[in-house]
Each structure stands twice: as structure tokens, then as C-alpha cells.
Amino acid sequence: MSKSKVTIEQLFELGAHFGHRKRFWNPHMEEYIFCEKNNIHIIDLYKTQEKILELYEAFKNFSSLGNKIMIVGTKRVASEYVKDFGEKTGMPYISHRWLGGMLTNWKTIKIPINKLLEYEENKSSGQLEGMIKKEAVMLEKEMKKLSLNFDGVKDMKGLPDALFVIDVENENIAVQEALKMGIPVFGLVDTNSNPTNLSNFIPINDDSSKTIRFVLDLLSEAILEGQDSARKQGLVQKLDGDKGPKVFSLNVAAKATQKPDDKSSKDASEEVAEVEVSEEKDDAPNESAAKKAATTKKPAAKKAATTKKPAVKKSTKE
Numbered sequence: 001m002s003k004s005k006v007t008i009e010q011l012f013e014l015g016a017h018f019g020h021r022k023r024f025w026n027p028h029m030e031e032y033i034f035c036e037k038n039n040i041h042i043i044d045l046y047k048t049q050e051k052i053l054e055l056y057e058a059f060k061n062f063s064s065l066g067n068k069i070m071i072v073g074t075k076r077v078a079s080e081y082v083k084d085f086g087e088k089t090g091m092p093y094i095s096h097r098w099l100g101g102m103l104t105n106w107k108t109i110k111i112p113i114n115k116l117l118e119y120e121e122n123k124s125s126g127q128l129e130g131m132i133k134k135e136a137v138m139l140e141k142e143m144k145k146l147s148l149n150f151d152g153v154k155d156m157k158g159l160p161d162a163l164f165v166i167d168v169e170n171e172n173i174a175v176q177e178a179l180k181m182g183i184p185v186f187g188l189v190d191t192n193s194n195p196t197n198l199s200n201f202i203p204i205n206d207d208s209s210k211t212i213r214f215v216l217d218l219l220s221e222a223i224l225e226g227q228d229s230a231r232k233q234g235l236v237q238k239l240d241g242d243k244g245p246k247v248f249s250l251n252v253a254a255k256a257t258q259k260p261d262d263k264s265s266k267d268a269s270e271e272v273a274e275v276e277v278s279e280e281k282d283d284a285p286n287e288s289a290a291k292k293a294a295t296t297k298k299p300a301a302k303k304a305a306t307t308k309k310p311a312v313k314k315s316t317k318e
Contacts (some may be wrong), residue, residue, distance in 0.1 A: 006052050006218070011045045013209045019043050019191030029191045032203035041191045043203050051202045052215065055186060057220045058200060062162055063089075063226030064233075070153075070215075072174045073166030074098055077209045082166065087154050089223045092160060093152035094174075103177040106159060113154050116146040122189045162186060164219070167206045188215065212256040 003056045012018065019025070019033065019041035034044040062069055070092045073082035080096040086093030094102070102109055121137060122128060128136045162177040165187035175197065178185050184199040188206040195201045205211050 006049055008045050008049060010214075011048060011204075014214055014301070015208050016048060016204045016211045016214075017043045017045050018205045019076050024192045026192055028194050028196055029189070029203065033191060038162070043191065043205065048202060049290045051200070052218065055200055056218060057187070059219050060226040060229075061220040063223040064229045065226075066230055067161035068092060069164055069223070070094070070156075070160035070293060071161045071164045073168075073212070075167060075170055077149060077207065078166045078212045081209070081213050081216050083152070085220050089220050091223065092156040092226075096148045096151060098171060098174050099149060100291075102153075102157060102174070103183065107291050109150075112146055114200050116143065116150055116154055119143040129194075130282070159183065168195065168198070168201075168286070171217060188212070215276050223283055 017034070021030075022036060022039045022041060025033070025041055026216075029041075032047050034042045036042065051211055051245065053286060064194050068091060071085055072094045073079060074095065074097055082093050082095040085091070086095075099109065117131055118142070122139075123143070128139060159214075160183065163174065163183055163185045165175060165185060168175060168187050168189055169192060171187075175185050175187075180195055185197065186200050187198055187202075188211075189195045189198070189201040190206045191203075193206075195203075202215060204215065
């Protein structure tokens with residue numbers, strides 16, 4: 001993506017340069033602060049532009065390999081845009097509330113997700129219509145509660161490959177869990193946030209709905225572009241339980257199924273024949289040694305039997 005698509009004028013009109021008050025600032029963001037005006041820090045939009053382009057390419061590369069990027073944004077300003085982002089790209093998302101252990105205790109979190117899927121199946125098959133009205137209402141209420149928390153991750157079969165956070169300070173628990181599980185974290189960072197633990201970030205006003213929508217629209221285009229290139233290359237995504245996604249190429253699999261050349265097949269057959277002959281030679285002396293050992297053991301056993309008999313006879317005479 002070129003800089004012409006993300007101009008400084010656009011970012012200025014969206015209010016992406018407004019940071020927090022001076023007393024709330026984080027010293028780690030000093031590099032990305034342009035100046036101070038009326039006790040409010042102003043973000044350097046040139047660096048914001050560079051970071052947006054970097055994250056665009058990173059998301060494009062991630063999706064081109066079939067990887068999953070979980071987006072987290074539970075703020076009221078961002079929840080609707082996060083949901084739209086997840087539905088448009090097919091990526092897992094959390095837009096209502098982050099539950100502790102979503103990444104570190106995925107097996108336990110999977111239990112209510114299975115309940116939600118079961119309720120949805122019952123509703124689609126029409127089983128709720130045959131139930132008592134009070135029980136049906138209770139099940140629908142429980143299904144709504146579960147869908148608020150798990151609707152964005154109900155199709156996720158394992159841990160994501162990356163995490164994208166709208167507000168690092170607001171989603172601090174999600175960032176800590178991702179770092180504990182070794183998952184790279186990306187996000188939008190304001191002047192009051194600490195970006196040291198993030199793999200990459202965008203210094204921008206994360207409290208404005210306009211800036212959040214603008215960035216998410218660009219990143220969704222990057223993911224869709226990467227997914228299109230993955231389809232053209234013949235890459236297929238394969239989820240293997242809780243171990244995460246694995247990607248293989250259909251072109252490579254087709255090459256593996258092709259028949260080998262005649263020369264290579266002859267060489268392979270000759271090598272197998274040589275191995276079999278060598279194994280027969282090695283087994284021959286082993287067999288002869290085993291026969292000798294068997295013949296030597298028999299007379300020893302007979303001698304032992306003959307020596308024991310007279311001892312028994314003497315005891316009986318006495």
C-alpha cells in the first residue's frame with residue numbers, strides 16, 4: 001500500500017493527532033510525541049503514517065499464510081467496529097467482554113462455547129418450539145448471554161497466531177495472556193500507553209470512533225488481500241485441534257503424488273536388494289551360533305539329571 005492511500009491530511013481531519021493530557025503521559029511514548037499544546041500531547045502523524053503502512057503489510061503477510069488474528073476491543077466506541085471487522089474478514093473477535101483465561105485456559109473456555117453451539121443447533125432444528133414456554137425463554141436468555149461473550153470465537157478451534165488490541169491499557173489482561181502464551185501482540189497505542197511489549201503498534205488517538213473505524217477498514221482490506229493471494233497460491237488452512245493452524249500447499253502435495261522416474265526407481269530397487277542380501281549374510285552366522293548353543297545346553301541338562309538321581313536313592317536306603 002502506498003502513502004497516497006493514507007495521507008497526513010486524512011489523519012489530521014480524523015483527529016488522529018490528539019493525545020492525552022501531559023500528566024497522564026507515558027515516557028515510552030516520547031519518541032512519537034510531536035509537541036505539546038494546552039497541556040495536551042500532539043502525536044507525530046508522520047510516524048503514525050509509517051506505522052499504519054507497516055501494520056498493513058504485516059497483516060497481509062499473516063493472512064496470506066492462513067494464520068488467524070484475534071481482534072479485541074471492548075470499549076463502547078470500538079465494539080461495533082470490532083464486530084464488523086470480524087464478520088467481514090472471518091477472524092475471531094471479542095467485542096463485549098474479555099474473560100480471564102481466554103488464551104491461557106482455552107480448554108475450560110471451550111465448555112461454554114460448546115453449550116452455545118448446542119443451543120444454536122437446537123434452535124435451528126426447532127426443538128425449542130416443542131418445549132414448555134418458560135423453559136424455552138430461559139434457554140434463549142442463556143443463549144444471548146453466551147453469544148455476547150463467545151459469538152466471535154465460537155468457530156475458533158485453537159489459539160490465534162496474533163492478537164490485535166484497540167486500547168492496550170484497557171485490554172491489559174488480554175495482552176498479558178497473549179505474551180504468556182508467546183502470541184505476538186499488535187495494537188493502537190495512545191500517549192498514556194506502554195508499547196514496549198508489543199511486536200508492532202500504531203501511535204494514534206484510540207478514543208476516537210473515526211480513527212478506529214479508519215484503521216480497521218484499512219486492516220480488513222489487508223487481510224482480505226492476503227486471503228485472496230493465499231487462494232491463488234493454493235494454500236489451504238488446516239486446523240489441528242488446539243495446536244493451532246497448519247498450512248500446506250496443494251501444489252507441493254501434487255508433486256509428492258507424482259510417479260518417480262525409471263532411473264530413480266531402478267536405483268531404489270538395487271539399494272533395497274543390497275540391503276536384503278547384507279541382512280541375510282548377517283543373519284547366517286547368528287543362526288549357526290544359536291544352533292551350537294542349543295546343542296551344548298542339552299548334554300549339560302542330562303548330566304544334571306543323572307547326578308541328582310543317585311543322591312535320592314542313598315537317602316531312601318538310610
